[in-house]
Amino acid sequence: MIQITLPDGKILEKPVGTTSMDIAKGISEGLARNVLAAKFNGQVIDASRPLNSNGTLELLTWDHSEGKSTFWHSSAHLMAEALETFFPGIKFGIGPPIENGFYYDVDPGDQPISSEDFKKIEDKMLELARQSSQFVRREVSKEEAFQYFTEKGDQYKLDLIKDLQDGTITFYSQGNFTDLCRGPHIPDTGSIKAVKLMSVAGAYWRGDEKSKQLTRIYGITFPKQKELTEYLTLLEEAKKRDHRKLGKELELxxxxxxxxxxxxxxxxxxxxxxxxxxxxxxxxxxxxxxxxxxxxxIGNKDLYVTSGHYEKYGADSFQPIRTPAEGEEFFLKxxxxxxxxxxxxxxxxxxxxxxxxxxxxxxxxxxxxxxxxxxxxxxxxxxxxxxxxxxxxxxxxxxxxxxxxxxxxxxxxxxxxxxxxxxxxxxxxxxxxxxxxxxxxxxxxxxxxxxxxxxxxxxxxxxxxxxxxxxxxxxxxxxxxxxxxxxxxxxxxxxxxxxxxxxxxxxxxxxxxxxxxxxxxxxxxxxxxxxxxxxCAGNFPLWLSPEQVIILGISEKYNDYAHKVSEFLKNSDIRASVDERDEKIGKKIRDAEIRKVPYMLIVGEKEAAENTVSVRKHGQGDMGSMSFEKFSEMILDDVKARMSGN
RNA sequence: GCCGAUGUAGCUCAGUUGGCCAGAGCUACUGAUUUGUAAUCAGUGGGUCGGGGGUUCGAAUCCCUCCAUCGGCUCCA
The missing domain is CATH 3.30.930.10 (Bira Bifunctional Protein; Domain 2)
Structure with a gap:
């Protein structure tokens, strides 16, 4: 019998050779369904691996980062299996999980893979996943490993095997696909319910610029379709924040x-x-x-010879500027x-x-x-x-x-x-x-x-x-x-x-x-x-915002008053301007909102008569009216507080 | 630098079996309107279809090449 300690401190007595999956089943059917892998004495292993000694056990599900990694690593194998059906003779490099999903570096020979192939690969992956093929682990000798991949003609795998030690080599198979792999893997492909291939890119074999460039296919998978949808929505949101896009839109x-x-x-x-x-x-x-x-x-070449940068970066930097008469060399610093x-x-x-x-x-x-x-x-x-x-x-x-x-x-x-x-x-x-x-x-x-x-x-x-x-x-x-x-x-x-x-x-x-x-x-x-x-998605804090306040007249009739307010604010070091255009107030507000101006001051007949402004805050709406002196004070207080780091 | 993709008006984008003077919305300009919290109406202007070369009777569309951008790789004092 062996003793298995669970994260809550509970100790189970189990026969030698019990698997993590057995233990999960003992706890609940639901848990067993969700177990992707296990962590035994700090090492992540297949849930189907027999446990042969005392130790601590953590069952890994989708909610654990290591559970996700295992899921994605297995997904890479699933993608490889799908790729093999469309690109016979395709060779595989490495296919690890990454922070968001996984990739596989492949050499498709003379049949290039493009994003146009994604749909059929995704569909094939889902079709294969539905077969719920088990991931089967097998220990092989170095000789056998060599033999398998020599027959398959995959020089990248042979290259990898070369550096492995005999006795530590394992193969994993699912369906019709077998890969050299340390593992671990999820129990079967059935839990992969949503698949999305993200992009293809070139990647050097073993990260070496001089090696052959392989095709890297990035993908991500989820146990639920809903999670994929959420992930894609998140990416869309992120794209909206891209500084290159906002930089153009906000004219930065x-x-x-x-x-x-x-x-x-x-x-x-x-x-x-x-x-x-x-x-x-x-x-x-x-x-x-x-x-x-x-x-x-700029600085004289001697300066960089002294610093040592010339020797290290001289050839890979902008080349020197020469003085016409003396031929002295200067580098851009x-x-x-x-x-x-x-x-x-x-x-x-x-x-x-x-x-x-x-x-x-x-x-x-x-x-x-x-x-x-x-x-x-x-x-x-x-x-x-x-x-x-x-x-x-x-x-x-x-x-x-x-x-x-x-x-x-x-x-x-x-x-x-x-x-x-x-x-x-x-x-x-x-x-x-x-x-x-x-x-x-x-x-x-x-x-x-x-x-x-x-x-x-x-x-x-x-x-x-x-x-x-x-x-x-x-x-x-x-x-x-x-x-x-x-x-x-x-x-x-x-x-x-x-x-x-x-x-x-x-x-x-x-x-x-x-x-x-x-x-x-x-x-x-x-x-x-x-x-x-x-x-900040382009919504700069007030103290940094290039345009802090914009004053919008209800009609051109109030532009004079708008300028009066603007001058007052500018004299207090507030960055203010007037939208003088002959547009309706709705349009002016819309444009200012799109430009993400923190404060809009709306002025019309009522404000001009009472020396007030109607304050509208970006993203929040109407805040009521106040005297423009009071508004100015409010702005300055805010800026002062922020600049001092509070 | 390498692999792959993309490149049409200031901006966002239509325009794919090659075929009338290349289109829309926003922007800009002109006029009308004088407006109360996210788009008033009308008119006008604006494009070497990234550059160059080629195929063709004819190229935004097909081919070559260069440039730039995007996604990665490699690199990053």
Whole structure:
């Protein structure tokens, strides 16, 4: 007999070889129907696997993320089975579950698969699912595995088997399809009730640019049709928030082929929004002891030879500008730090001065591969809310914490509640990728981990994701379509101070090397605004809104009064304008609502006579009337409260 | 950069077996109207059908090529 401990603490005595499914059936038929897999002693396994030792057991259903993963992984197999019926000889790479659904990388040979094939594949998947074929697990020898896929002619599977250890290889079969697979899988295909293939895309075999490119088919499945419908509705909603769409509709930014791809043009309203954000952060930074500096957009090649960036990125960046007479080479600056190092070097420093914090909204230019460009989130010219902190080694952790606090202040002011802090450490297996000593790396990594812990950040650690010069802490958020983007970043750098031979004089009258911290709470203005647009669906908070108030006259007769109100508001630093058009009030309101102007003031005969305005709030409707002085006060109070981060 | 898809007026989109001067709505402009909380009416203007080349009596439509955009991959100081 073995003892099985359930999540509620209950302990069951069961014969050796009992399966999780048996246990589920013992609890309830309903549960048994919904069990997709099981987690035994922390390992996810098939519900049909016999249990042979004591342990803790959790039955996984659709409500568990691991249950979903198993469901989607099995769905990938189901799709593969369907694909094989339409594309005989098709070869398979890998087919894992992902955050939303699954994909399978396939090589269909000379019979391309396009989205036009989706319908028939989906139908076939549903047809196969209805047969409720069981997923059957089988342990095979490496030799047998080789033999099977050699006969099938699937070189990708052979490539995978090559790296597997004999004795650990398993096959899973359902219906007429057998795949090399670690598992686990759901009991049978019958629970897959709704299927939707999302897209096809190219993907390199094993993620290697030099390998053959396979066709990746993305799909998602659900145990209920209703859930698929809901998911598709959610995607539609997300599309409406896409910053590229809203950016155009709200006239925030645009691109021009003539100017060049990936080079955003900020329209007046977008520039206004951007300026509000800059002013907000500049104010906070002044309070936190930052010193504003300004540096040029280009820098001599020598600067980047010294920094080491020339060697690493020289060939893959915009090529240098040459002076006609001297033939000197200048690069568009891809980052601000080398310039700031030279500012630091402009005079000797005492340990008493540190930390020194140079801040600059610095516009930088990076050559991004053409296929990488994406709205405002991935561009070739962008402005970093950059700053470089030069401090003593004993100040690193404190400074780090202060920066975390600043980032959190910004996020709070802008109502970003969901983000994760990613700690990026170097890959210990591949230390040659990085510059700097082991000792310095360890010190820096420890400082980051401790600082993040002290501020209670929700962190994930990513090994091998560090920059080549130091570890970093990045704040990640998701866009409307669930894609993850890095916003703020804090990076420790022991490298540049070394390369630029930065120094300060210590209390011992000896020269010491400062530590540098790069940091940008927004990251880049472009990306931050992109994410902000999606975050608030274009309904910017009042204090940021490019147009805060629009005054709408009932007819042209009241335009004079409307202008009087507008002038009064503008004199109080409220961004107000008048819709002077000869349109009916309904039309003016509709247009202002579509433009997402936070406040509409409707003025007619009654208001003009009483010196009042009729207030309509965006998305909420009529709020009644008040004197325009009172309205102005209300707006200013709101703005003031928000800008201070409450 | 790679794979796949897309590209018609300022915007959103019709226009598919190649065939009269390429269409609609919104926007813009002109006029009428002077309006009370999400679209007043009428008229006018606006397009090298992404660029270039080709096939054809004839191309927005078929082919080639380049460019840009979109979805991914790879990359991201």
């Amino acid at each position: 930014f645009t691109f021009s082929e003539k100017v060049g791809m990936g080079l955003p043009l900020w329209l007046p309203k977008g520039a206004q929004l951007r300026d509000r954000l800059e002013q907000f952060l500049k104010k906070a930074q002044l309070k936190a002891g930052y010193l504003p500096v300004v540096t040029p957009h 891809p980052m601000n730090c080398p310039h700031h190092c030279e500012i630091y070097k402009s005079k000797p420093h005492s340990y008493k001065e540190l930390p020194i914090r140079y801040a600059e909204f610095g516009t930088v230019y990076r050559y991004e591969q053409s296929g990488e460009l994406h709205g405002l989130t991935r561009v070739r010219g962008f402005t970093q809310d950059d700053a470089h902190l030069f401090c003593r080694p004993d100040q690193v952790k404190d400074e780090f914490i202060k920066v975390i606090d600043l980032v959190l202040f910004v996020f709070r002011a802008l109502d970003f509640k969901e983000f994760i802090a990613q700690v990026s450490l170097r890959d210990p297996e591949n230390k040659t990728k990085y510059i700097g000593t082991d000792e310095n790396w360890e010190k820096a990594e420890r400082a980051i981990v401790e600082a993040a812990a002290e501020r209670g950040l929700n962190t994930v650690v990513e090994t091998g994701e560090a920059a080549f010069y130091g570890p970093k802490l990045d704040f990640m958020v998701k866009d409307a379509l669930g894609r993850k983007w890095q916003l703020g970043t804090i990076q420790v750098d022991y490298n540049l101070p070394e390369r630029f031979e930065l120094e300060y004089t210590g209390a011992d009258n000896q020269k010491h090397r400062p530590v540098m911290i790069h940091r940008a709470p927004f990251g880049s203005m472009e990306r931050f605004i992109a994410v902000l647009i999606e975050h």
